[in-house]
Amino acid sequence: QLVVTQSPSASASLGASVKLTCTLSSGHSDYAIAWHQQQPEKGPRFLMKVNSDGSHNRGDGIPDRFSGSTSGAERYLTISRLQSEDEADYYCQTWGTAIRVFGGGTKLTVL
Amino acid sequence: EVQLLESGGGLLQPGGSLRLSCAASGFTFSSCGMSWVRQALGKGLEWVSGISTSGGSTYYADSVRGRFTISRDNSKNTLYLQMNSLRAEDTAVYYCAKGATRDGYYFDYWGQGILVAVSS
Numbered sequence: 001q002l003v004v005t006q007s008p009s010a011s012a013s014l015g016a017s018v019k020l021t022c023t024l025s026s027g028h029s030d031y032a033i034a035w036h037q038q039q040p041e042k043g044p045r046f047l048m049k050v051n052s053d054g055s056h057n058r059g060d061g062i063p064d065r066f067s068g069s070t071s072g073a074e075r076y077l078t079i080s081r082l083q084s085e086d087e088a089d090y091y092c093q094t095w096g097t098a099i100r101v102f103g104g105g106t107k108l109t110v111l
Numbered sequence: 112e113v114q115l116l117e118s119g120g121g122l123l124q125p126g127g128s129l130r131l132s133c134a135a136s137g138f139t140f141s142s143c144g145m146s147w148v149r150q151a152l153g154k155g156l157e158w159v160s161g162i163s164t165s166g167g168s169t170y171y172a173d174s175v176r177g178r179f180t181i182s183r184d185n186s187k188n189t190l191y192l193q194m195n196s197l198r199a200e201d202t203a204v205y206y207c208a209k210g211a212t213r214d215g216y217y218f219d220y221w222g223q224g225i226l227v228a229v230s231s
Binding site for chain 1: 161
């Protein structure tokens with residue numbers, strides 16, 4: 001079964017960097033994923049697609065403070081130079097031919 | 112500028128029906144797979160349904176299969192979600208999501224969302 005798993009919460013200090021993790025289920029380690037950000041009281045926004053080789057493609061207007069990477073079945077979102085507006089929920093999403101799957105989301109707190 | 116504008120939400124009783132619409136602009140609608148995604152209050156995102164560019168292929172989450180029907184009208188640049196036999200657990204904000212590719216596997220633009228509340 002295709003599943004993506006995220007830690008429920010993360011925190012980091014203003015100006016620092018943070019790395020969020022999305023783990024693909026067994027047998028699906030070669031799948032690409034997408035990262036989406038949802039700020040409080042707003043709709044989601046696409047950040048980037050992360051491929052199994054670690055390459056990533058950011059969405060329109062997404063600053064290069066946001067980057068993606070891969071290690072095995074794990075897909076990462078790294079946010080550098082944290083700003084207050086980065087405090088949000090971050091969702092990873094993957095897919096099969098007839099299904100789309102979201103992780104449970106990681107709530108990022110900027111201290 | 113890509114815009115996705117949902118409409119048709121509201122409050123209704125269990126067992127009722129509702130049709131959501133999503134008016135798309137700013138891109139070639141007929142070239143993109145599309146999806147509906149929902150979010151219950153305080154919960155995460157849940158994919159509901161997807162549709163191919165022509166509308167010939169449709170996909171559903173197990174939680175809504177047999178009750179919801181996704182469709183599209185490429186001449187009107189509009190995506191639809193017909194929701195029947197509604198349950199309290201269908202209460203959520205429903206988002207229209209544009210596929211980043213023809214296959215619509217992942218989403219590069221989202222609507223602002225529309226609330227559907229099912230309660231007696």
